[in-house]
Amino acid sequence: MRGASRARQPLGTQNRTLWFWVFVGPFALGLVLFTYVPLAWSVYLSFFDAHNTVSPTEFVGLDNYTSMLRNDAFTDSLVTFAVFSAFIVPTTFVLSLALALMVNRTRRAQAFFRSVFFLPAACSYVVAALIWKLSIFNGVRFGLANTVLGWFGAEQVAWLSTTQPPWYWLVIVTVRLWLQAGFYMILFLAGLQRISPTLYEAAAVDGARPGWQVLRHITLPQLRATSVAVTLLLVINAFQAFDEFYNLLSDSRGYPPYARPPLVYLYYTALGQGQNLGLGSAGAVLLALIIAVVTVGQARWFGLGRKED
Incomplete structure (x- = not known):
C-alpha cells in the first residue's frame, strides 16, 4: 500500500501542474x-x-x-492632466469616503445601497460620456x-x-466622478469593516465625541493604507484618461485644441493624419x-510598505 501511494504522489503532482497550465496558460498567452x-x-x-x-x-x-x-502640445497635455487630476482626485476621494461612511453606518439594506452606488462602475465610459453629452449637458x-x-x-x-469660463471641466469631472x-467606495468600505469596534468603544469611554473627533483620530488613521492605495489608483487612472475626453469633446470637425490629455494627444500623433508611430511610441514610453x-x-x-512603529 505504501509503495502504491508513493507511486501515485508524483503523478498527482504532475496532474496539478498540468491543470494549473490548462487554466492559467490561455490567460498567460493572451497577456x-x-x-x-x-x-x-x-x-x-x-x-x-516610423511614418x-x-x-x-x-x-x-x-x-x-x-x-x-x-513639443509644446505634449507638455500642454501634461498640464491638462495636472488640472484634471487636481479636480478629480480630491473630489473622488472625499465623495467615495463619504459614501463608504454612510453605507457603513446603515443598518438596513446595506447590500442594496452598496450595489446601487457601485453599479455605475460597470457602465462603459463611452456610453456614460455620450449620455452626459447628448442628454444632460447638451448645448x-x-x-x-x-x-x-x-x-x-x-x-x-x-x-x-465654452472656454471662458471653461465649463467643459464640469462635464468631464462629473462623468468620471x-x-x-x-x-x-467599496475599497473604503472594506477598510472600514476591518477597523475593530473596540477602538470606538474605548474612545467613547475616554470621552471622545462621535463625529469629526472620532473620524480624525480613529477612522482616518486606521484607513491610512486604504487611503494611500486609493490615491495612487486615482492618479494613475487620471493619467490614463481618454474615453470621456475623446467622446465628450470630439465631433465631426475633429477634436478642439483645448483639454487634450496625454493619451488623446498621442492618439492623434500616432493615428492622425501624420501617423507618426515612432513619435507616438516615444510619447507613450515617456x-x-x-x-x-x-x-x-x-x-x-x-x-x-514601510514598517509602522
Whole structure:
C-alpha cells in the first residue's frame, strides 16, 4: 500500500501542474501576445522613423524622445492632466469616503445601497460620456442642465465649447466622478469593516465625541493604507484618461485644441493624419515613465510598505 501511494504522489503532482497550465496558460498567452509584445514593439518603434509603418528601417536613436519633450502640445497635455487630476482626485476621494461612511453606518439594506452606488462602475465610459453629452449637458435648450437653468431664468450654456469660463471641466469631472466613486467606495468600505469596534468603544469611554473627533483620530488613521492605495489608483487612472475626453469633446470637425490629455494627444500623433508611430511610441514610453516615477514618488512619500512603529 505504501509503495502504491508513493507511486501515485508524483503523478498527482504532475496532474496539478498540468491543470494549473490548462487554466492559467490561455490567460498567460493572451497577456504576452496582447500586452507585453505590443509594449516591447512600442519601445522598439520609439527609436525609429516610423511614418505610416509598424516595421521601420531608419534608426533615429533618441530623436523622437527629444522632439516629444520639445513639443509644446505634449507638455500642454501634461498640464491638462495636472488640472484634471487636481479636480478629480480630491473630489473622488472625499465623495467615495463619504459614501463608504454612510453605507457603513446603515443598518438596513446595506447590500442594496452598496450595489446601487457601485453599479455605475460597470457602465462603459463611452456610453456614460455620450449620455452626459447628448442628454444632460447638451448645448441646446433640450439638455437637462440647460432646462434646469431655464427654470431659474438663466441663459443657456454651451457646456462643451465654452472656454471662458471653461465649463467643459464640469462635464468631464462629473462623468468620471459618477463612474468611479462607487468603486473606491467599496475599497473604503472594506477598510472600514476591518477597523475593530473596540477602538470606538474605548474612545467613547475616554470621552471622545462621535463625529469629526472620532473620524480624525480613529477612522482616518486606521484607513491610512486604504487611503494611500486609493490615491495612487486615482492618479494613475487620471493619467490614463481618454474615453470621456475623446467622446465628450470630439465631433465631426475633429477634436478642439483645448483639454487634450496625454493619451488623446498621442492618439492623434500616432493615428492622425501624420501617423507618426515612432513619435507616438516615444510619447507613450515617456508617459509610462512619468506614471512610474509619480507612483513611486507617491508611495515613498506616503511611506507605502514601510514598517509602522
